[in-house]
Amino acid sequence: MADAAVAGYAEALLAVAAAEGDLSAVEDELFSVAQAFRSNDELRSTLADGDVPAARRLQVVDDLLDGRASATTSALVSMVVGAGRASELPAIVDAFLERSAASRNKAVATVRAAVDLTADQRVRLAAAIKTATGKDVEVRVVEDPSVLGGVVTEIGDDIIDGSVRRRLNQLRESFR
């Protein structure tokens, strides 16, 4: 039921964004909102709290995105939060991105790194992933200081972990 709802909202977001004609910008903004939602517990708990009135939650969304996102993105986030699906917003955004990429015959590669990748690095990384997996991917970078250094790439269920954090964990395991 939850998966069906996520899929339905993802389809709706994709249809609205495509209709508004600024799909690429909406994808980037929704991806940023979803990452902020994942990393901020207070924001997530506030928007997902059923006891908080819907008007209050929508006001929080407006305050958060005002001036930082397009009107389409704000409307889509407000739609999801107003419908009481705030806790599922990251999953809905992931499904939206996957469908959007699939419409272009591509997959989404979520890349987590301590620092942002340059445009050149993103292009070379996409080419390298295509070489390694045979898939055309759209690289979406998440800055994650816990990685310390290097990169962790997630393509669906596949994970390519080249982070310093992994090497430190391997070192920790070797001590045991």
Added chain:
Amino acid sequence: MRNRLIRLLAAPLIALVGLVALAGPAAASGESVGACMAHVLEHEAHGELDEHLLHDEAVQDELEKCFSAPNPILPEVNEIIWGGAAFLILLVVMVKKGFPAVQGAMDARAARIAADLDEADQAKQDAQSVKADYEARLADAKAEASRLIDEARADAERVRADLVARAEADAAGIRERAAGEADAAKAQAIADLRAEVSSIALGAAERVVQSSLDAEVQGNLIDAYIDEVAGANG
């Protein structure tokens, strides 16, 4: 039998001794001095009693005799006759009546004594029987007591052996558990120490890595990662 013969001879002998001893007084008491003197004077006076007669020496001698005691041994004949008859009568009565009565009493007494002796023997035998029975019971009681003591001793020995075996088993279990706990504690201490050391070392390493990860190093790490991914299938 011999006692009976002695008793038969003793009776006449006692009677004869009594006759001789009592004859004198019996004779002396038969005639008084006055009667004796009257009889002498009557015999000498021949019917004519005067004062000359009393001066006659022959008469005085006869009168003097009246003052002398009669024969103490020989009684008067008639007394002997009466005394002998009485003695014989008494002897017959004694032999016919007294002696059997005495004999019967003595026989009865002898029988009673014999019965008493038999009774005493019987009592003695009964006492010996009771004593034997008592000794037998005492022996049984001693044997039973000895058996009970032996059983108690065997039980005590068995209980002691059980307790010793149980104590030894408990001690072995305690030693084994203590050894196991000591080994576990040792292993845990080593693991804790190793974890602590590794945590300290990893913390230090992480700090060193973070301090050394400047923008250039980060870019190099990302490039190296891209090359590694690209070369994974190559």
